[in-house]
Amino acid sequence: MVIARNGTSDSAFQMVNTFDYITMHDASGNFVDQASWNYSSSGITSGVSLEEDSTSAANDWVETNSTTPGAINDQAAAPIPAVPSDLKISEVMANPWPSADNASWPDGEWLEIWNSGQSDIDLTGWTV
Secondary structure (H helix, E strand, O other), rough: OOOOOOOOOOOOOOOOEEEEEEEEOOOOOOOOEEEEEEEEOOOOOOOOOOOOOOOOOOOOOOOOOOOOOOOOOOOOOOOOOOOOOEEEEEEEOOOOOOOOOOOOOOOOEEEEEEEOOOOOOOOOOEOO
């Protein structure tokens, strides 16, 4: 599932190109997963999405070879959840190009959530 920055009135968020993080919590407020990135003042390369570093879930996220919202990602290893959950943040577009950060989907900022399980999950009350 891809959540666009301006996809709905409920998905209004903003990401910073140099250092930022996104945290996902379940309906009870429990921490589920987090994506983080730390770049110099020049920021993330424009138009490149980020994925979890397959060498270690503790590392900051890395730039992808290609943007893949809603498709299989570049990294060979599946994201490792911070706590047991079938939902994981799997890809982030924090610095889109050539669109503006606040452009409407499919342009603009977005994040992707992956359900690795076999069952649907009710996201009512979940937050990012």
